[in-house]
Amino acid sequence: MSPFLHLHAAHCESGVTAALLRHAGLELSEPLAFGLGSGLFFCFPPFVRVMGMPLVSFRSYPGTVFQLACRRLGVQTEQRKYASEARGIEELDQLLARGVAVGVQTNMFWLSYFPREFRSQFNGHNLIALARRGDVYELSDPMLKEPVELDADLLRRSRFSKGLLAPRGALYFPLRIPAKVDLGAAVVAAVRDNARKMLAPFPIIGVRGIRRLARHVRAWARREDEKRQRLLLGHVVRMQEEVGTGGAGFRFMYAAFLQAAGELLGHAPYLEASERMTAAGDAWRAGFAGTAARIMKGHPRPGEDVESAAELLLDCARREEELFRFLLANTPRTASVPVAHALASR
């Protein structure tokens, strides 16, 4: 088997998916892997608290990007979870001894190679295990420029951490790439699925979830003291930017996916949607996050306050609603396209 090529990516799971598929012989960019796994999302559920802060997620449930991307491409996969730690460690070591590159779900707190500031009790971080040498694992973490080494005990703690999204030692990898991959059909199905999720008639997810967040931000302005307002706004900005989203809560990565999809299929509406997605991303970043940061620092521009930050969220929601409706209305009629060039590395 060819040596594993490390991929420095924007987001852990789409990076792991692209790198594992490339290693198995199916060359895909990170945005394509992300889009094919319908990774763009928004979720703002009630009651769920993470370290005293409401859960705000810009991504789909951990694990689904890999699963959906592989399913749509017809790639067979193997996925395992463990009740027993010993068994989970043994099976990972056996796979590595056979030379398999294995996707692993981990808790970030124990990954000592990250700066201390970014290590939190978050169970949805994905990376690739490459080899084990004695008490050290060689890992390919898509958030880093290069592969790293990690103490075996720390990886054990990380894989078998408890709490929300507990990984239970989860391992996954592609087994077999089909001889023919219909990338066009996979892209069309993925875009449609993602649009439906973003437009779903549930008040806590997708565009309606963003509107719900905007309502809550407005309520913070009335109910919370100034310090708590700043912490809450900062929390949303962290979820949008800090956790590895490629900018603007994955919106730029999805715009890159739509651009690639439009070029692949020769479908102009995808290209237009890509431009509109970029504009939505700019609204998240320069609009909402920029305003929030000025409020946090205590010198907002004239007219800027928590209420106006909520207005900016509504602007993001409006842009995304229009763009996903546009995508649903402009599905390409024939999905099938030749994809020889998508399989460059075979």
Next chain:
Amino acid sequence: MREEEVPQDASFYRGHQRVCYALNKDNRYVVARSAGWEVERVATAQALLELEAEVEQTRRRVLAGERSPLAYHLATHQMTPKLFAQHAGVASWRVRRHLKPAVFARLSPRLLERYARCLALDVAQLARVPERASHVFLEDEA
């Protein structure tokens, strides 16, 4: 976001770079690398300073004899009593009781051993807290 607008601000990345996607001159998406973004740094610093304040308050309460050292170590590990209870395989009401100094002082060596292992400490470390205030999450001011 345009490629030339990708922020290269001071950050907590410590030489790490973050990949993001931006448009180049021909309006094509390319991979760009960011050294950090001021907006994100402000949000991170603010959240971490809040955590530091909580840890420091807990440390003082431990030294004042109001809480057991376990409370301090849970705070530095960003664990709630409930989450820690799941790791240790102990009922969470018991963990909450063990946050009282008097109850903690009577814990069996076996249970202390198990608690220490869960937090990647040794038993001696588990039983004490730093004498002086120091940052736990912020290694230095970025």
